[in-house]
Amino acid sequence: MLQFTRRPLAIAGVVVLAGSLAACGHNRPAPAPQYSGGYSSGYQTAPAYPSNPAGTEYGRVSNIEVVQGRSQGQTSGAGAVLGAVVGGVLGNQVGKGSGRAAATAVGVLGGAVAGNAIEGRNNQEYVQGYRLSVQLDQGGYRVYDVSSPGDLRIGDRVRLYNGQISRL
DSSP, X not given: OHHHHHXXXXXXXXXXXXXXXXXXXXXXOOOOOOOSSOXXXXXXXXXXXXXXXXXXXXXXXXXXEEEEEEEOXXXXXHHHHHHHHHHHHHHHTSSSTHHHHHHHHHHHHHHHHHHHHXXXXXTOEXXXXXXXXXXXXXXXEEEEEESOOTTOOTTOEEEEETTEEEEO
16 A cells, blocks of 8 residues: 555655756746947938047948857746656656655656756757948958848948947
C-alpha cells in the first residue's frame, strides 16, 4: 500500500517543482534592438545656408549598407515546463526506491534547463538595420547604424548635430 502512495506524491512533487522553475523565468519582453547613432525616420529639413553652431558638422552620405544580426530569443516558460515533465517521466523510469526519486529530480531539472534553452533558440529573430557612412566636409568620416535610412540616398548633403542626421 505504501508503494501506491509514493508515486502520486512523486508526480505531485515533479509538477510543483516544474511550476516553480517556470515561475523563475522572466516574462518581460526583450528590449527592441538599439542602433548606435541617432537618425530618426522623421527628420527635419535643415535651412539651405545654415550657420555653424558648435558641435554641428556637415558632409555627404558616402555609403549605405544593410546590416543583419540576431536578437536573443524570448522564453515564455512553456519550454521549461514541458522539458521538466518529459525529464521527470524519463528519470522516473530509472532505478528503484530512492534512486528512482533522485533520477526523477535530476530529470526534472535537466529537462527544464534543456527545454528553456531549446525554446529560446527557436524564438531567435533576425533584425535588419542600415549603416550610413558620412564623409565630413572638414575631413574624416562618421558612421551611424540606424533602423531605417528613410529617404536618404548616397550623395545627399547632411547636417550632423547631437547624433542626429538631417538632410540639407
